[in-house]
Amino acid sequence: MATQQQFIDFLSEIEPSGSTKAVCSSAHRTLRTKLAEHPTYRTIHKETYLSGSYARETALRPRVSDGTLRRPDVDIIVVTNYTQYDQPSNVITTLRRAVKQLGYAEIESNRRSICVSLGSVEMDVVPVIANPWHPGAWLIADKSEERWLETNPMGHNEWARAVNKRANGNFKPLVKLLKWWRRENLPHLRRPKGFIIEAMVAELMDYRENSYEELFAKLLERITTEYHWLAATGQVPHLADPSVEGNNVFSRVKPEEFKRFYDMAADHAQRVRRAQRETDPEKALLLWQRVFGDRFRKSTPKPGGLLRTAAATGGGLGLTFPAKAVVPPNKPPGFA
Incomplete structure (x- = not known):
C-alpha cells in the first residue's frame, strides 16, 4: 500500500509549478487589460474572467511530448454586448482582429474561440453574451453552426467550488489524480478529458472517504461497475451538465473512445487493489508507478508536514480566483 504522504507529495509534483503559474x-492579465482598453473593442467588451481547469484549480503541470514541454492552456471568457442576432463567425472574426491589433502575432480562429499563442502559454479567448431567455445564463458563438449555444462557464467554476466543499476538499485532488492517470496511460486518447473527467469524478467519488489511495481505488471501481453495460454495448454515459440544463457532458465522446477509457480503468482498478494489498513497500511502489508513472515516489518526511497535508487536502494550486467577473483595467485577479 501507499501512504497518504506519498499521495500528497505526488499531488504537489503534478500540479503546475510556481514559474508556470x-x-x-502575467499573460492573461496583460491580454485582458489590453482588450478592455482597445480603442474600438472596448465598446463591445463588458468584462472578463477565467474559466477552465486553472480557474477550477484542477490543472496539471504542462505535458512533455517528444521531449518538448507543451505550453499550458488558459481559458479567458469575454462577456460582450452582442446579441443573439449577431452572426457568430463575425463575432469570432472581430475578436481576432482586435487581439491582432494589440500586437499578438500568433492567433488561430477556432470554432468557438480564438487561440492566442505565446512562447510559453496558450490562451483560448471565448466571447459570450447574456442569454436573453434565461437570466444568469450565457450563450457562446459557434461559427461552424452559425448559431448561439447555451453555456455557463462561471456556473462551472461555482459548481466545482461547491463540490469540493461537499467533498471536504478531496474533489479537486481526486480530479488531478484521474487526469494524470489518463495522461500517463492514454496519452493519445482525445476524449474523455477536462470537464468530462471533473463531472465523472463528482458523480462517482466517495464523499465520505479521506484517504487519497482509497478514493482513487474506489473511483476506478465505480467507473467499472457503473459503466460496465454501456461499455459492453458500445454506448457512452449520459451525464448531465451541472450548469447547463439538458446538456450531456459526454455528448462529443465517441463509443470507441469511451471503451478504451473504460477498459483501462477496469484493468487498473484491479492493479490498484493489488498495490494496496502488497506489504513490501518497494513492490507496492512499483505497482503504483505502473498506474501513475515514475513521478509517484517514496515518501520523504518534510518539515511542516501537517501544513502540507492541509494544503493538499484543500485541493487547490495555492491560487485564489474571483467569485465574480472582473472588469479590467483594474488589476484582474486570478493567478497569484
Missing part, C-alpha cells in the same frame, strides 16, 4: 498570470 507566474507566466500564465
Whole structure:
C-alpha cells in the first residue's frame, strides 16, 4: 500500500509549478487589460474572467511530448454586448482582429474561440453574451453552426467550488489524480478529458472517504461497475451538465473512445487493489508507478508536514480566483 504522504507529495509534483503559474498570470492579465482598453473593442467588451481547469484549480503541470514541454492552456471568457442576432463567425472574426491589433502575432480562429499563442502559454479567448431567455445564463458563438449555444462557464467554476466543499476538499485532488492517470496511460486518447473527467469524478467519488489511495481505488471501481453495460454495448454515459440544463457532458465522446477509457480503468482498478494489498513497500511502489508513472515516489518526511497535508487536502494550486467577473483595467485577479 501507499501512504497518504506519498499521495500528497505526488499531488504537489503534478500540479503546475510556481514559474508556470507566474507566466500564465502575467499573460492573461496583460491580454485582458489590453482588450478592455482597445480603442474600438472596448465598446463591445463588458468584462472578463477565467474559466477552465486553472480557474477550477484542477490543472496539471504542462505535458512533455517528444521531449518538448507543451505550453499550458488558459481559458479567458469575454462577456460582450452582442446579441443573439449577431452572426457568430463575425463575432469570432472581430475578436481576432482586435487581439491582432494589440500586437499578438500568433492567433488561430477556432470554432468557438480564438487561440492566442505565446512562447510559453496558450490562451483560448471565448466571447459570450447574456442569454436573453434565461437570466444568469450565457450563450457562446459557434461559427461552424452559425448559431448561439447555451453555456455557463462561471456556473462551472461555482459548481466545482461547491463540490469540493461537499467533498471536504478531496474533489479537486481526486480530479488531478484521474487526469494524470489518463495522461500517463492514454496519452493519445482525445476524449474523455477536462470537464468530462471533473463531472465523472463528482458523480462517482466517495464523499465520505479521506484517504487519497482509497478514493482513487474506489473511483476506478465505480467507473467499472457503473459503466460496465454501456461499455459492453458500445454506448457512452449520459451525464448531465451541472450548469447547463439538458446538456450531456459526454455528448462529443465517441463509443470507441469511451471503451478504451473504460477498459483501462477496469484493468487498473484491479492493479490498484493489488498495490494496496502488497506489504513490501518497494513492490507496492512499483505497482503504483505502473498506474501513475515514475513521478509517484517514496515518501520523504518534510518539515511542516501537517501544513502540507492541509494544503493538499484543500485541493487547490495555492491560487485564489474571483467569485465574480472582473472588469479590467483594474488589476484582474486570478493567478497569484
